[in-house]
Amino acid sequence: MLRQVSSRSGATWNATVTRVAIPLSASLLLWAASGDNLAQKTERSGKEVVDSVCFACHGAGVGGAPRIGDKKAWSKLASRGLTGLSQSALNGIRNMPPHGGNLALTNTEIERAITYMVNQSGGHWTEPVSRATPTAQRSGDQVVRAQCVKCHETGVDGAPRIGDTTAWVPRLKQGVDTLVRSAINGHGGMPPRGGLANLTDREIRDAIVYMFNPVMVVTGRRGAASSATGQDFAVVGNTAVYFGVIAAETIRTHSKEYPRESYGSPPSAPAQYYITVALFDSISGQRIDDAGVRARVATAAASGPEKALQPLTIAGSRSYGNYFAMGGTGTYKVTVLIRRTGSPDTIQTQFEYTHQ
Numbered sequence: 001m002l003r004q005v006s007s008r009s010g011a012t013w014n015a016t017v018t019r020v021a022i023p024l025s026a027s028l029l030l031w032a033a034s035g036d037n038l039a040q041k042t043e044r045s046g047k048e049v050v051d052s053v054c055f056a057c058h059g060a061g062v063g064g065a066p067r068i069g070d071k072k073a074w075s076k077l078a079s080r081g082l083t084g085l086s087q088s089a090l091n092g093i094r095n096m097p098p099h100g101g102n103l104a105l106t107n108t109e110i111e112r113a114i115t116y117m118v119n120q121s122g123g124h125w126t127e128p129v130s131r132a133t134p135t136a137q138r139s140g141d142q143v144v145r146a147q148c149v150k151c152h153e154t155g156v157d158g159a160p161r162i163g164d165t166t167a168w169v170p171r172l173k174q175g176v177d178t179l180v181r182s183a184i185n186g187h188g189g190m191p192p193r194g195g196l197a198n199l200t201d202r203e204i205r206d207a208i209v210y211m212f213n214p215v216m217v218v219t220g221r222r223g224a225a226s227s228a229t230g231q232d233f234a235v236v237g238n239t240a241v242y243f244g245v246i247a248a249e250t251i252r253t254h255s256k257e258y259p260r261e262s263y264g265s266p267p268s269a270p271a272q273y274y275i276t277v278a279l280f281d282s283i284s285g286q287r288i289d290d291a292g293v294r295a296r297v298a299t300a301a302a303s304g305p306e307k308a309l310q311p312l313t314i315a316g317s318r319s320y321g322n323y324f325a326m327g328g329t330g331t332y333k334v335t336v337l338i339r340r341t342g343s344p345d346t347i348q349t350q351f352e353y354t355h356q
Contacts, residue, residue, distance in 0.1 A: 045195055046116030046127050049109050053102050058117060063095040066117075074121035082125065086111045112197060127197045140210030143203050147196045152211055157189040160211070166285030168212040173235045173282060180205045209233075213242055213278060234349040239288070240280040241336060243351050248272035248323060262312045263321070271327030277309055277336055278319040289318035292339040297324045297332050306337075329355060 050058070050068070061067035066074055077085060089110050092098040099105045100113070108128055115125045144152070144162065151159040160167035171179055183204045186192035193199045194207075212233075234241045248266035251258040251274060266272060275295055279288035289311070296306040309320035326332055331354045338347040 043106055043109050043198055044112070045197055046109075046112035046114075047195070049105065049113035050116050053100050053105065054113050054117065057096070065096065066121075068117050068120050071122040074118055074123065078118050078123050078125075082111055082114060082128075085114050089114060108197075127192055129193070129197050137200070138203050138206075140203075140206030140208075141214065143196075143199065143207040144210050144214075147194055147199075148207055148211060150195075151190070159190070162211045163214050164285070165212065165280050165287065169235075169240050169280055169282050169285045172212065172233050172240060176205060176208060176233055179208050183208065232351055234351070235282050236347050236349050238282050239338060239340065239347055240282045241338070241347075241349055242278040242280070243334070243336065244276040244278075245326075245353055246274040246276065248274060262314060264310075264323075267323050269325065271325055272323050273326045274321055274323050275309065275334060276312075276319055276321040277338075278317075279338065287317055288340065290341045291320075293320040294337045295322070295324070296335050297326060298335070299328075299330050299332055309336075326353070326355070 044052075055068070057063060057065040058068050061070070066077060086107065089096070089100060090098060090107065099110065105113075111128045115123075115127045118125050138146075149162070151157065152162050155161045155164075160171065180201060183190070183194055184192060184201065193204065199207075232243050234243070246258070251263050252266045263274060266274070275297075277293055277295070279291055279293070280286065281288055293309040294306055295309055297304045304324065307322050307324065309322045312319055312321050331352050334351045334353055336349050336351070338349075339345075340347070
């Protein structure tokens, strides 16, 4: 787990940030085998259920069914609340058979379909989330590939395109948590939870992180006692800092994804972690590839040595990183110091990291 705790530029401290950052889940590489199963078990959105089941009658008002878009009819129905309407749909009413004639529909899918029809008819209901616990947490890239690409790949209706740092950095100045809340509630042309109601808050956060910088995916083995992953952002002055941690064991065992010419050879000592930092200009959105970056790791008991983060190139883009010893279970404070070319000041920001 990561948390940004403070930032400063030059000698002026900014207000302490107390938001808790949820770590990025395992990358597509580690979850590919379960991806298809997850997709099959995902409950459908309200729109999907309406398009495939309900529209046959509610599209044109067949047999007295309230027509989608009829504000007067649906306003009266909405006064019964979601519980009342879903009970009628589950049991069947007048010409409508139980479960809308499709017994494979779950209760949640029926509630979502009702919510969608209410909202298409002037309502402002929130689509229910799944009552079922996902079999596995989906990674940011999985969520983006399955759902977000529909708008963010080409920038539909002004949606910031995946990897367009110029578009994402100004939004990230508000803080990642603000973007997560916005995605949860929906805004503009984007429905709540991006139109996929069973997305968890953590999955939404990971998807946002991935869309900001899809090149740099932080990876780790879930369940292994000595590995953990995570990442976070900080915007200090005109610099956006993208911070991540990768277990050395992950780099050692996935040499194809983490080539030695970029990451070097992981130290043989136990409990080694690779701290990575990517920098962007918060005004232009351009990646910063000529800064001097250093970091030090401290626990409540002691502070480790300060090290330079060496430049590394990932998919043609410059980042910075180095290995640090981070054994044990406590919380680590990671201080990152940045000197941009042409600037007399050192930018400093601090993150908290806890193994999972």
